[in-house]
Each structure stands twice: as C-alpha cells, then as structure tokens.
Amino acid sequence: LAKTTQPISMDSYEGQEVNITCSHNNIATNDYITWYQQFPSQGPRFIIQGYKTKVTNEVASLFIPADRKSSTLSLPRVSLSDTAVYYCLVGRGYGGATNKLIFGTGTLLAVQP
Amino acid sequence: DTEVTQTPKHLVMGMTNKKSLKCEQHMGHRAMYWYKQKAKKPPELMFVYSYEKLSINESVPSRFSPECPNSSLLNLHLHALQPEDSALYLCASSQMDKSSGANVLTFGAGSRLTVL
Numbered sequence: 001l002a003k004t005t006q007p008i009s010m011d012s013y014e015g016q017e018v019n020i021t022c023s024h025n026n027i028a029t030n031d032y033i034t035w036y037q038q039f040p041s042q043g044p045r046f047i048i049q050g051y052k053t054k055v056t057n058e059v060a061s062l063f064i065p066a067d068r069k070s071s072t073l074s075l076p077r078v079s080l081s082d083t084a085v086y087y088c089l090v091g092r093g094y095g096g097a098t099n100k101l102i103f104g105t106g107t108l109l110a111v112q113p
Numbered sequence: 114d115t116e117v118t119q120t121p122k123h124l125v126m127g128m129t130n131k132k133s134l135k136c137e138q139h140m141g142h143r144a145m146y147w148y149k150q151k152a153k154k155p156p157e158l159m160f161v162y163s164y165e166k167l168s169i170n171e172s173v174p175s176r177f178s179p180e181c182p183n184s185s186l187l188n189l190h191l192h193a194l195q196p197e198d199s200a201l202y203l204c205a206s207s208q209m210d211k212s213s214g215a216n217v218l219t220f221g222a223g224s225r226l227t228v229l
Contacts, residue, residue: 105155
C-alpha cells in the first residue's frame with residue numbers, strides 16, 4: 001500500500017493561491033492520486049483525481065511529476081470557506097483486498113481574512 | 114440521486130445496548146465502505162463490501178458487525194461497545210468500473226456515535 005505524507009497544517013490569506021504537496025514514494029504503477037476535502041463533522045468530499053502530469057477542474061489543479069512520487073494540489077484564490085482538512089489518497093479503490101483506500105494524516109488549511 | 118444517506122445522524126447508547134447504523138445509496142455503486150473517524154484524526158477504514166460480499170475487514174473487533182443486505186444498503190450492527198468506540202462513523206460508496214481509472218469515494222454525512 002502506498003503511504004502518503006502531507007504537512008500537518010498550512011496557513012494562508014484570502015485571495016492567495018495555496019499549494020499542498022503530498023509524498024507517495026511507493027506509489028504503484030496502476031495507482032491514481034485522489035484529493036478530498038473535509039469540513040468538521042462532515043464526510044470527505046472529492047476534489048480532483050489524476051494519474052500523471054496536470055489535471056484541472058473548476059475548483060483545483062493537480063500537478064504530478066514524471067516520477068509520480070509526489071503530487072501538489074493547487075487551490076487558486078482561496079476564500080474563508082476553503083478552511084478545511086485536505087487528504088490525498090493513493091490507490092485504485094475497487095474494494096478488493098489489494099485496493100484499499102487509506103487516508104493519511106491530512107493537511108489542515110486555515111484561511112485568514 | 115448522487116448522495117449517500119446515513120441514519121441516524123446522532124446515536125447515544127449504553128455499553129449493553131444493541132443498535133445499528135444504516136447507509137443507503139442509489140447511484141448503482143457496487144462497493145461500499147465503513148470508516149471510523151475520531152476527533153482531529155483521519156478516517157480509518159473498517160470494512161469494504163464488493164458486490165455485496167465482505168472483501169476487507171481491517172481487524173475490527175467483533176462488537177462491530179457489518180451487513181450488506183443488497184447493493185443499495187449497508188448496515189453496521191453495534192453490540193457491547195466501549196466508550197472509546199465513540200466516533201463519527203462514515204459510510205462511502207464507489208463504482209467498480211476498472212475502465213475509468215480509480216474509483217472515487219462518495220461519503221455520507223456520518224453518524225455521530227456516543228457510547229456511555
């Protein structure tokens with residue numbers, strides 16, 4: 001199983017771009033990288049997923065270097081409502097014994113006014 | 114319908130009680146998950162069902178008993194719990210479509226359990 005490592009916490013101000021990096025040194029060839037956002041007392045919510053290079057959607061971008069041993073979630077122009085815990089998960093998640101989806105420690109992003 | 118619905122939202126039980134948590138989804142997802150989350154900690158995987166069969170049990174104590182009666186429902190039966198089992202219990206589901214890359218988890222809002 002690919003273990004993930006993220007910074008425990010980050011601070012930012014409204015309007016800034018925030019980049020959160022996740023290390024996953026033993027990522028397998030078939031693994032994908034998926035990021036989730038979680039607010040207190042709610043379930044995690046899907047943000048973005050990628051396999052290699054760059055992926056962009058309406059809320060974030062995901063940068064994955066060629067060796068895929070790390071990934072960076074980029075949140076453009078954050079607002080107070082982006083204060084949450086962000087998790088990166090590595091795997092495929094088909095439910096079989098070899099495809100567990102395990103959460104790492106996550107990064108608590110605190111956005112200040 | 115793109116939601117996972119969990120009931121009850123809050124549950125208080127004594128150590129001798131028997132209760133159940135319920136989870137329902139109508140997205141046609143064939144994998145369903147139970148996670149346990151303590152305060153300020155990441156969700157911990159407990160059980161995974163694939164096509165209504167238990168595929169992963171993360172060495173969870175037998176006082177937690179999962180059940181998947183059909184492809185839309187997932188239950189977690191609770192019996193003789195301890196105060197340290199108090200936590201947010203999250204249900205999630207995902208497709209089993211290997212052709213579209215990795216599956217994305219859709220989570221419910223959770224059931225907050227307090228064991229007295």
